Amino acid sequence: MSEVHAQTVAYVRDSMVEQREPPLSQSGAYKWIHENLLSSWVNVLLTIVSLWVIWVALSHVIPWAALGIWSADSLAQCREIRDEIYGAGASVACWAVISERWNQLLFGFYPPELYWRPVLAFVVFLAAIAPVLFASLPRKMLWGSVVAPFALFWLIWGGSIWMPVAVALGFVLGWAVLRFAGPAIGALGGVVLAIVVPVLYWLFLAGPLAGGLAAALPIGLEPVGSNDIGGFMLATIIGVSGIILSLPLGIVLALGRQSDLFIINKCSVIFIEVIRGVPLIVWLFTASLLLNYFLPPGTNFDLMLRVIIMVTLFSSAYIAEVVRGGLAALPKGQYEAADALGLDYWKSMRLIILPQALKISIPGIVNTFIGLFKDTTLVVFIGLLDPIGLSNAIRASTEWNGIYWELFVFIGLCFFVFCFSMGRYSLFLEKKLRREHR
Amino acid sequence: MTTMTDPPGRGFRLSQLIYDTRYRSMTIQVVAMILLMLLFSWLVSNTIHNLQNLGKDFDFGFLSQPSGYDINQRLIDYNSQSTHGRAALVGIINTVLVAFLGCALATILGVIAGVLRLSNNWLVSRLMAVYVEGFRNVPLLLWIVLIFALMTESTPAPSAFRGENPDSTMLFDVFAITNRGVYIPAIHFGTPFFDNGFFNWLLVLIVLGASIFGIQRLRHWATEKQEATGARPTTWYFILGLLVIPTAILMVLMGAFWDIPSLQGFNFGGGIHLRNSLIALWLALSLYTGAFIAEIVRGGILAVSKGQTEAAYALGLRPGTTMNLVILPQAMRVIIPPLISQFLNLTKNSSLAIAVGYMDVRSTLGGITINQTGRELEGMLLLGLFYLVLSLLISGAMNIYNASVKLKER
Numbered sequence: 075m076s077e078v079h080a081q082t083v084a085y086v087r088d089s090m091v092e093q094r095e096p097p098l099s100q101s102g103a104y105k106w107i108h109e110n111l112l113s114s115w116v117n118v119l120l121t122i123v124s125l126w127v128i129w130v131a132l133s134h135v136i137p138w139a140a141l142g143i144w145s146a147d148s149l150a151q152c153r154e155i156r157d158e159i160y161g162a163g164a165s166v167a168c169w170a171v172i173s174e175r176w177n178q179l180l181f182g183f184y185p186p187e188l189y190w191r192p193v194l195a196f197v198v199f200l201a202a203i204a205p206v207l208f209a210s211l212p213r214k215m216l217w218g219s220v221v222a223p224f225a226l227f228w229l230i231w232g233g234s235i236w237m238p239v240a241v242a243l244g245f246v247l248g249w250a251v252l253r254f255a256g257p258a259i260g261a262l263g264g265v266v267l268a269i270v271v272p273v274l275y276w277l278f279l280a281g282p283l284a285g286g287l288a289a290a291l292p293i294g295l296e297p298v299g300s301n302d303i304g305g306f307m308l309a310t311i312i313g314v315s316g317i318i319l320s321l322p323l324g325i326v327l328a329l330g331r332q333s334d335l336f337i338i339n340k341c342s343v344i345f346i347e348v349i350r351g352v353p354l355i356v357w358l359f360t361a362s363l364l365l366n367y368f369l370p371p372g373t374n375f376d377l378m379l380r381v382i383i384m385v386t387l388f389s390s391a392y393i394a395e396v397v398r399g400g401l402a403a404l405p406k407g408q409y410e411a412a413d414a415l416g417l418d419y420w421k422s423m424r425l426i427i428l429p430q431a432l433k434i435s436i437p438g439i440v441n442t443f444i445g446l447f448k449d450t451t452l453v454v455f456i457g458l459l460d461p462i463g464l465s466n467a468i469r470a471s472t473e474w475n476g477i478y479w480e481l482f483v484f485i486g487l488c489f490f491v492f493c494f495s496m497g498r499y500s501l502f503l504e505k506k507l508r509r510e511h512r
Numbered sequence: 513m514t515t516m517t518d519p520p521g522r523g524f525r526l527s528q529l530i531y532d533t534r535y536r537s538m539t540i541q542v543v544a545m546i547l548l549m550l551l552f553s554w555l556v557s558n559t560i561h562n563l564q565n566l567g568k569d570f571d572f573g574f575l576s577q578p579s580g581y582d583i584n585q586r587l588i589d590y591n592s593q594s595t596h597g598r599a600a601l602v603g604i605i606n607t608v609l610v611a612f613l614g615c616a617l618a619t620i621l622g623v624i625a626g627v628l629r630l631s632n633n634w635l636v637s638r639l640m641a642v643y644v645e646g647f648r649n650v651p652l653l654l655w656i657v658l659i660f661a662l663m664t665e666s667t668p669a670p671s672a673f674r675g676e677n678p679d680s681t682m683l684f685d686v687f688a689i690t691n692r693g694v695y696i697p698a699i700h701f702g703t704p705f706f707d708n709g710f711f712n713w714l715l716v717l718i719v720l721g722a723s724i725f726g727i728q729r730l731r732h733w734a735t736e737k738q739e740a741t742g743a744r745p746t747t748w749y750f751i752l753g754l755l756v757i758p759t760a761i762l763m764v765l766m767g768a769f770w771d772i773p774s775l776q777g778f779n780f781g782g783g784i785h786l787r788n789s790l791i792a793l794w795l796a797l798s799l800y801t802g803a804f805i806a807e808i809v810r811g812g813i814l815a816v817s818k819g820q821t822e823a824a825y826a827l828g829l830r831p832g833t834t835m836n837l838v839i840l841p842q843a844m845r846v847i848i849p850p851l852i853s854q855f856l857n858l859t860k861n862s863s864l865a866i867a868v869g870y871m872d873v874r875s876t877l878g879g880i881t882i883n884q885t886g887r888e889l890e891g892m893l894l895l896g897l898f899y900l901v902l903s904l905l906i907s908g909a910m911n912i913y914n915a916s917v918k919l920k921e922r
Contacts, residue, residue, distance in 0.1 A: 110634040117633050124635040337541045341548065351900035353860035356892065359878065363888045367562045368555045448651040455866055462653055478661040486650045486658075493649035 134165075142167030142480075147174070148473035171474050172484050175464075179484070182304015182459050188232075188296065192307050195229040198222055199314070207499065209506075223318075230303070230311070232295035240284035241276065248272040300378040304459030306488060312378070313447040316385040320446070321439070323386065324393025325432075329423065331394060332401050342394070349391035355452050357384045362456040381453055389446040396438035400431035433507050440500035444493045461485045559889070572894075574885040575600070581880050583871045585787055588710070596881045603876030604898060610793055610872065611859040617798035618858060619851075622805025629810050640806065647803035653864055655800055660792035660868040667691045670779050688773050688780050694791055695773035698784040702767025712766060719762050727751050789870035793862065801858045805851065812847035813839065844917050852910035856903050863899075873898060 098104050111121045143159075143166065146152040152168035160166060172179070181192060202222030205215035224238035248268045256264025288294070303311065330342030349357075361380040366373065404427060412422030432439070454463035465481040468474050529539045563570065575597035582592050586602045587609065629640040647655070670690045688695040704712045730747055738744040773783030816839050824834040865872040866879070874895060882891040 110632060113632060120631065120633045120636045124633070124639050127639065128635070335537050335541050335544075337545050341544070347904075348896075348900065351903040352896045353863040353874075353899060355863045355866070356874065356878065356895055356899060360892055360896075363882075364892055367559045367889060370558055371562055371565055444649070448649075451651040451653045452864070454653070462651070462657060466657075476665065478658065478665065482654060482658045482661070486654050489651055489654070490646070490649045494645065497649070 138165055138167050139483075142169040144169050144173050146170035149475065149477050150473075167480050167483075168477060169480055171468065171477055171480050175468055175474075178468075179305045179461060179464055181307050182464065183302045184298060184304075184307065185296075185302065188298065191229045191232070191295065191298075195226050196310075198225055198229065202226075228295065230298070230307075231300075232297040234284065234288040234292065234294040236284040236287040236291075236293070240280040240287070243283075244272040244276050244280060247275055300376050303378070305461055305464055308378075308453070308458060309447070309450040309460050312382055312385060312450045312453065315382045316389055316446050316450075317443050319382070319386040320388075320390040320393055320442075323390035324439075325397055325428065327390060327394035328397035328401060331398050346391045346394050349388055350395070354385070354388050354449055355455060357388055358452060358456050360384070377456065377458065381456070381458065385446060385449070388449075389442055392442045392445070393439055396435045396442060397431060399438065400433075400435035401427065403434050404430055436500055436503055436507070440496055444496050447492060447496070448489060461488070563889070568886070570889065571887075572890055574881070574887050574890070577885070579881065580884065583876060585790060585871050596877075596885065599881060600873060600877035600894070603871060603873035606870065607859075607862055607865075607872040607874075608902075610790065610797070610862045610865070610870065613794050614797040614801065614858050614862065615855050617794065618801035618805055618854070621798055621802030622854075623809050625802060625806035626809025626813070629806060630813060644803045644806050647800050648807075652796065652800045652861055653867055655796040656792055656864055656867050659796050660788060663693075663788040663792055664691050670775065688783075690780065691788070692779065692785075693788050694786045695780045695783045696786060697773065698771045699763075699768050700771045702769055704766055716759060716762060720759050723754050723758050726754050730754070787870070789865070789868040792868050793865050793870050797858050797861060801854055801861075804854050804857075808847055808850045808854065809843075812843035812845075815846045816842045841917070848910065848914045848917060852907055852914070855910065856906055859902060859906060860899060 095101070099108060112118050141160065141164075143152050143155050146155055146168065147170075149168060149171070152170050156164055156166055156168075177186065177189070181189060184192060199222065201215075202219040205211045205213070206219055221242075224242045228235055228238045248271060251271050252264055252268040255267055259267070327342050327346060330338050331346065333339050333342070358381060361384040362377060365380055408426060408430065409422070412426040415422075417425065451460050451462045454460050454466070459467070462485065465485060468481060469477060529535050576595050578593050579596045579599045580592050581599070583590055583599065583602050585606055587605050588602060590598055590602045625640045625643055629637050629644065631637050631640075667689050668691065670688075670692060687697075701712055705715065706712050730750055734745055734747050771783055773780045773785075775781075820838055820842065821834060824838045829837070862872060863874045866875060869875070877891055877898075878895040882888055885891075
């Protein structure tokens, strides 16, 4: 080795080679295409097949939808117009059915002169739901969300304003009992009283009170029956009521299922399993055929209300299972820490356990909500006119007999927009609530 | 012996029932129990009262009365003189049939879509995303109604197949897709062993099952041989022979022949007639549930950490072997539980058959039977019980499987 000296090195670099762009195959669109579309012969084959599928789908759908005819009174007229413009037998959509039946698909048979009421109700609903969904809005707006359900009910069904006001008073009463009488008689007694007093009030006082106020000060809107409500309005009403009512019920059921109390635990398990084991459609038939058997003779209440009750019970069982998963996923240390702080059961649940468990179960809960919203279409089988029921009616009419793609595409797109945005919101919420550092 | 150091008890006071945590849970449970009993007795007494008012009784006797209606889709013998109980059985079999077909196709579609969604190919993964999101966000009922409308309104009538130069031709000369349904070839037996077709098929299935059992024994033997000597005997022709020959011999003995549908008079005859209602329900259920299963499969594969793949490669395993021996067994654990609930959902969703007039148990027992006999309470009770038992059976069976594949922690 001794012969090897520094001086014997044959080459020493004396100038830097200029920086150059990476080769074409290692950057930019070329690399992307090479890696993502053409990396192997299987990949090339897949790419060709996909391109073919996309081409077939788009080349049929786009001209069909874009060249569609928007104004005609019937399918026959639509075809005449089509033959005139594009030649006989061309494949173009007849969107005229949507533009002609647009109001019906949205509102069902709601009186046309009163359309402003559901529209206003929808605006109120959006305003009420906004502060719940987005924490960046002023918190004072939540008061509007509390009042909104009563306002919405009044706007859609009409009737005397005193009815919802009298019902709302019951909640105020319960809150007042809890707030003022609670400290005097102890926590448990306060809670019991806060439940019993409003119930007694609703049973015996609310009706006469509303009647009296209505007689003294008749303010009201023209009443609209539940039979007249249909279309997307019906789907939205059932869906939203079910979503709002089933979340608290589902959480209570989940807590019951995790509870150490034997009877409460078993009751929750039986309720959840029985509800989940039977299809919603069977429950809906039960609601429409059998509910009257279980209630005192002569009781008969609105079919829509029955459906909302059934849908709520149904989805609360699903939510209970999702929340149970969240509760089970929490480390045991969280429960122990809550106990160590000396919190009682409800406080530990409210402050420590549930916020974390619910955060974990957000995707599942939103999935259940999406499912519930889609399942509102099943009410067509018990005679309510949801969008699919209306589409069947339209398809059966003489003017539009034989049309199907246009209606189904429209209804499908509407549901897609609703459900897809719910899914995106859940992703947004997950991202916002993520606390771990990643 | 220990000495008593506790202060002497002051006796039991009533307030302890509420304020002492030892007794409070008992109090709450007893109160809950009493309230629940009250609710139940209230419901039952209302029901009894209402039934009395209507002059009805609670009686399942209607199940043995003649039904007086016809069912177009049936796998077992049935006519309008059969009992309501028999009609319910036909419906149950139809429900199980569509649920089974649906679960099978949905699993295939879901696994393919789930794996393709993870593909390196950007176009393919986007296409699968469109499929999944499209089907997940639109009501199932809409898909069923749409596919049914397509099947009945855009397919040719049987008359279009007639003549020298027909408007439509049969697919491969054996499948006929018409607006009255799809006709596919059937296998019939010329010299059957039993009068009842069901038993013939049972025999075929038993022989096939025995062959498969034999194949498994053979592979087991081959593996043992390989472990003992290092060389694996060639078995594939034995396996092939075992799979085909016994069943083929039986089929030949029974005189099996293909019954290919053909145009007879105004309609197709021969073969198996798959009604549009069955096909629409089957396809819609499979496509819809397949989208959910795709997400489950994707999640399951993603849940296996990448280190596992890398470790397998480092050991020199090939990609296919890695997938089979390392990734899938671990992914299965994540996939199985949600897959069970998707199967349950599909089974329950098959009750949407009402939209297309497929005669499942809800249409026979829960529909026409109730309408004819006026036994809503009994009919709905039986219907609910059927679905409940079916759900519990499926989830029970899948849970046993789940227990066999889950991670064994010691």
